[in-house]
Amino acid sequence: DAKTTQPTSMDCAEGRAANLPCNHSTISGNEYVYWYRQIHSQGPQYIIHGLKNNETNEMASLIITEDRKSSTLILPHATLRDTAVYYCIVRVGHGNTPLVFGKGTRLSVIA
Amino acid sequence: EAGVAQSPRYKIIEKRQSVAFWCNPISGHATLYWYQQILGQGPKLLIQFQNNGVVDDSQLPKDRFSAERLKGVDSTLKIQPAKLEDSAVYLCASSLFRSTDTQYFGPGTRLTVL
Numbered sequence: 001d002a003k004t005t006q007p008t009s010m011d012c013a014e015g016r017a018a019n020l021p022c023n024h025s026t027i028s029g030n031e032y033v034y035w036y037r038q039i040h041s042q043g044p045q046y047i048i049h050g051l052k053n054n055e056t057n058e059m060a061s062l063i064i065t066e067d068r069k070s071s072t073l074i075l076p077h078a079t080l081r082d083t084a085v086y087y088c089i090v091r092v093g094h095g096n097t098p099l100v101f102g103k104g105t106r107l108s109v110i111a
Numbered sequence: 112e113a114g115v116a117q118s119p120r121y122k123i124i125e126k127r128q129s130v131a132f133w134c135n136p137i138s139g140h141a142t143l144y145w146y147q148q149i150l151g152q153g154p155k156l157l158i159q160f161q162n163n164g165v166v167d168d169s170q171l172p173k174d175r176f177s178a179e180r181l182k183g184v185d186s187t188l189k190i191q192p193a194k195l196e197d198s199a200v201y202l203c204a205s206s207l208f209r210s211t212d213t214q215y216f217g218p219g220t221r222l223t224v225l
Contacts, residue, residue: 043218
């Protein structure tokens with residue numbers, strides 16, 4: 001079973017920042033937080049991952065709380081193409097373990 | 112760099128028929144995964160290969176599902192006989208060997224069982 005809790009759906013105005021929360025209160029010290037998204041009729045796409053420090057790449061920023069029990073994915077300037085289901089996944093950092101997906105958050109970016 | 116290729120993209124069959132899906136991972140990726148995604152849910156792992164060996168098939172319904180990865184490159188997933196509840200998208204993913212390596216997903220095969 002997924003070890004994360006996410007809101008079922010969220011809306012965001014185009015051009016504004018989209019902040020997607022995730023709770024992972026039972027995360028272990030050796031587990032990373034991963035974010036993937038799935039645009040309609042496509043396979044999931046990797047966005048970003050982190051252990052305890054905040055991370056940023058060309059797609060998004062990941063903010064992890066100090067106690068690591070929750071995190072927020074930030075899309076700084078959402079566009080219509082960011083409309084997708086976003087999955088927050090907790091995964092051990094050793095061994096090539098598979099991803100355990102929950103139901104994710106359906107983000108709708110509105111013009 | 113070419114992505115993960117899957118075929119066919121769509122398949123419609125009658126229950127009790129058999130079906131096979133094909134996946135070609137990204138070149139050099141040692142690990143290959145098959146996931147099943149039922150409508151409205153997140154993907155669920157069916158089987159994981161490391162090169163041509165099975166790492167985890169604990170969630171594969173072995174009475175009807177089988178998978179192989181001959182020569183450690185491409186892979187096939189077969190269902191025989193299919194049931195109505197097998198209607199889903201079947202996703203293939205691949206990654207390099209290291210634990211934090213990104214998994215890259217193919218577009219999936221949408222199976223409808225009538």
